[in-house]
Amino acid sequence: MSGEISRENFPMNTSSEKFDPIGDLRRRKANFRNYVRDLSPTQKILELEALQERFYELMKVREENGGLPVPDGWRRWHKAQSTIKR
Amino acid sequence: MIDKIPKLAAVVEVLSDMRRNGVIGENAIGGAVAAALYSQPISTIDLDIFFLFDPPQPGLILSLEPVYKYFKERDYTFDKDFIYVAGWPVQFIESSHDPLWTDALKNARVIKINNADVKVLPPEHLAAMWAGTGLRKIC
Numbered sequence: 001m002s003g004e005i006s007r008e009n010f011p012m013n014t015s016s017e018k019f020d021p022i023g024d025l026r027r028r029k030a031n032f033r034n035y036v037r038d039l040s041p042t043q044k045i046l047e048l049e050a051l052q053e054r055f056y057e058l059m060k061v062r063e064e065n066g067g068l069p070v071p072d073g074w075r076r077w078h079k080a081q082s083t084i085k086r
Numbered sequence: 087m088i089d090k091i092p093k094l095a096a097v098v099e100v101l102s103d104m105r106r107n108g109v110i111g112e113n114a115i116g117g118a119v120a121a122a123l124y125s126q127p128i129s130t131i132d133l134d135i136f137f138l139f140d141p142p143q144p145g146l147i148l149s150l151e152p153v154y155k156y157f158k159e160r161d162y163t164f165d166k167d168f169i170y171v172a173g174w175p176v177q178f179i180e181s182s183h184d185p186l187w188t189d190a191l192k193n194a195r196v197i198k199i200n201n202a203d204v205k206v207l208p209p210e211h212l213a214a215m216w217a218g219t220g221l222r223k224i225c
Contacts, residue, residue, distance in 0.1 A: 076132075
């Protein structure tokens with residue numbers, strides 16, 4: 001999603017209800033949590049492994065842009081990926 | 087994603103092989119990965135495997151040498167207390183000295199990951215373990 005959260009670029013209802021971006025974020029978070037809680041164990045682990053990859057990428061970008069370095073634990077995780085036996 | 091196999095499934099196979107070869111006995115996933123399986127995936131880095139030796143080691147001094155030997159013989163990579171298995175930094179936690187951990191293993195729940203039975207420590211025991219360590223990582 002690009003740009004600021006606003007009435008114009010948010011697919012909200014057209015009623016006269018006041019726009020509530022925080023409330024909407026909370027609802028979307030709750031929806032996602034309910035969705036992942038109902039996943040099978042296999043799907044949960046797949047989500048977790050995908051989350052690890054996304055999380056590491058974010059930290060790498062942060063580090064490359066002068067932010068905090070990637071923590072040791074995550075460096076260890078990244079090193080572990082290179083040892084996956086094919 | 088339905089056809090994708092989690093890397094954790096490969097770890098599960100290794101644990102089964104270790105048990106077949108008598109390297110470890112009863113074992114189960116604990117820590118944050120176990121919590122993620124009961125609730126929602128939360129970002130965590132490593133995998134804690136709670137286990138018992140079978141038969142139990144004699145004497146008061148515990149040695150994880152049988153576990154390390156298994157992985158050394160198969161050219162796995164070590165990093166301090168961690169062993170890299172299928173992309174997961176794995177830590178093996180022998181549980182015979184702690185009644186809570188032993189009880190957790192005894193009451194471990196069975197779930198299916200990629201159609202294989204996997205034991206996971208019960209959520210009540212996980213909560214007690216974290217409370218007991220002040221929410222610090224169990225090591």
